[in-house]
Amino acid sequence: MKKTALAACVTSLGIGTLLSPALYADQNWDMAIAYPSSNYHSEIAQQFADQVRENTNGDITITLHTNGSLYSGERIYPSTRRGLVQIGERLIAALENEDPLFGLDSLPFLATTFEDSKALYVASKPELESKLESDGLKLLYSFAWPPQGIYTNKQVDSIADFRGVKFRAYSPTTERVAELMGAVPTSVEAADVPQAFATGVAEAMFSSGSTGYDSRLWEHIDYWYDTQAWLPRGMVFINRDYWEELTPEQQETIESAAQMAEEAGWARAEELADWYKEQLQAEGMEIIEPDENLMSEFNDLGQQLIAEWIEETGTVGENIINTYRSQANE
């Protein structure tokens, strides 16, 4: 039973005085994460949880469930909305079917550096927060994955070389990218990537050095093209029913822990971007700088997707992109 329902029930029984603040104070929460414990997203989430526990003197404890062990990636958002789990982390772009606005940070060649990716976040944050609010959630923090490149087993000169290749996708836009490349998209959660490449369900994908490293992709893949095509972000959110039960002091404590997690997450992603590439290389993969021809083909594809996205999201999307562009050019 939810605490508010419990409170109402106890009050209606006339034993409201039994409800000491201590009963409200003890919150044992769960947090659902789609990535392994060793990934920096999970490490930052653990630091966030530790800080909340320490700064609430143990009144709020958050237990992490990584690698999709409590809910698989695609179930984290709906399960947190329904209050089955209090806190969740989800890749924003993977939620694009809920709302096209969620697809913004996976548009190829819109924001390709950490700095631009942050500017895109700032430009879209009010819309993101209000969308979450209307879904009964509150945004806690958000930071990026390193730039996306292409894992592939054959050297490529042109997009046409991907024709017919089984291309793993993690969001509607990555599916669309694969389709436009003439590849065959196949949707696979990060936790299932090692299996998908081991069995040949997937032969190539866009992702960061981070997920290739977590998945030991060098066991199946020879090349990573460093296209720096976009930096998708994860976001961490809490179910509002649980949030609203907290005292203002507890809310403040969580907000400041979230703020620190966000800053630490951005810094860590940037620090690790080159480190991941070095690890892939050390394990035998070749990191390739794509040539101008390939980049200009991808750039055209990106412009097409940006135009499609603006058409789909209308003035809301257009305003976000205009705000972003005016900030990024300052």
Ligand code: PCA
């Ligand atoms: N890794 C995650 C999302 C983006 C990334 O770099 C994945 O491949 O699912």
